[in-house]
Amino acid sequence: MYAFDVVRPSSLDEAVAALGEEDAQALSGGQTLIPTLKQRLAMPSKLVSLTGIADLQGVSADGGTITIGGATPHATVAAEAGSFPALAQLAGNIGDPAVRNRGTIGGSLANNDPSACYPAAALGAGATITTNSRAIAADDYFQGLFTTALDEGEVVTSVSFPVPEKAAYVKFEQPASRFALVGVFVTKSGGDVRVAVTGASNDGVFRWSEAEAALSGNFAPEAIDGLSVSGDDMISDLHGSGAYRAHLVGVMTKRAVAAANG
Amino acid sequence: MAEITLTVNGRSVTKSVKGNTLLVEFLREDLRLTGTHVGCDTSQCGACVVHVNGKDVKACTMFAVEADGAEVATIEGEAAPDGTLSAVQAAFQEHHGLQCGFCTPGMVMTATALLRDNPKPTEAEVRDYLEGNICRCTGYHNIVKAIMAASGQDVTSIAAE
Secondary structure (H helix, E strand, O other), X not given: OOOOEEEOOOOHHHHHHHHOOOOEEEEOOOOOHHHHHHOXXXXXXXXXXXXXXXXXXXXXXEOOEEEEEOOOEHHHHHHHOOOOHHHHHHHOOXXXXXXXXXXXXXXXXXXXXXXXXXXXXXXXXXXXXXXXXXXXXXXXXXOOOOOEOOOOOOOEEEEEEEXXXXXXXXXXXXXXXXXXXXXXXXXXXXXXEEEEXXXXXXXXXXXXXXXXXXXXXXXXXXXXXXXXXXXXXXOOEOOEOHHHHHHHHHHHHHHHHHXXXX | XXXXXXXXXXXXXXXXXXXXXXXXXXXXXXXXXXOOOOOOOOOOOOOOEEEEXXXXXXXXXXXXXXXXOXXXXXXXXXXXXXXXXXXXXXHHHHOOOOOOOOOHHHHHHHHXXXXXXXXXXXXXXXXXXXXXXXXXXXXXXXXXHHHHHHOOOOOOOOOOO
């Protein structure tokens, strides 16, 4: 790793001020950032740790909405997001237990890894990502591979999920990394169906609109028989070709719908 | 450099560390607690698992300064001061839950964390919890058996494979 300082502010205001300095970077759970630093793929002058800020911690449910502090670790979401079982289950299957004790929802969403699980939940549930300066709808937040609507120095303070009537997340796990080779998060609220796919596209998480249209008329796995996504823009690597991932999108969507129907 | 104060195995420690010092480097090189191992250094293998404020974490993927003010427990603190092994350590010895022993500190710390939250896990729950701990001797069977035994469950029906 290159040399850098780490500061641990106890308030959001202090963190935002520290992030205003040149080449300062936010550090949440560090489960992606620290390996990146070890490979010398980043050279911050200063890391601003967010995990000591009490306001960014915790899970709260209010009516039909569940709100999670930006620096809340996956293990806490798995244990405390019981009012949105598909979300709790997703959090409880990220990485491994030790990783889940450090990695955070805000870190995952800010990084927007194309194979991460949380982007699928946020987009699939139509979450709102709140930062120190504004609220961003998930539909506007994800802007491609490792790219989000966040500005330089902007911090994810919380994520609010409207709890859907039915939901499920199913991932086909890459067994070494435990990231999603393909993961699909499906929600249904009244006639509104959302299908968010992670792990598959070169552009990162996306909504499969044809499947959403078919499922909003008939929320059953067979509703998407005959539908397919093109493999042309899919990630192709030694773990699976683009065509294979495109096939998995259909299979995982059917499984997610079946799971959501219980 | 930053000065940090933390409790390691019940003892208060104050040291100056560089920002990019990993917790595992601090434990091994500054405190000479070399029981915590570095296997992969990429948070895959779990040889470096320690407890920070009671939670199992990979010490290769956390900075020492992030442990400022925390309670850290390492394998060195698991046995009693007179050398009496913890229940998990004793079970690993009894059931031969190790081959070369390199992964063992991480396995013991992970297993101890599991049993604190889930005192009577099923075999499937044990195997699931060990997802982030790799034994390159592939000696998982006796590791799982040892953890089941440490939880006070009968392991006579777990046949050798």
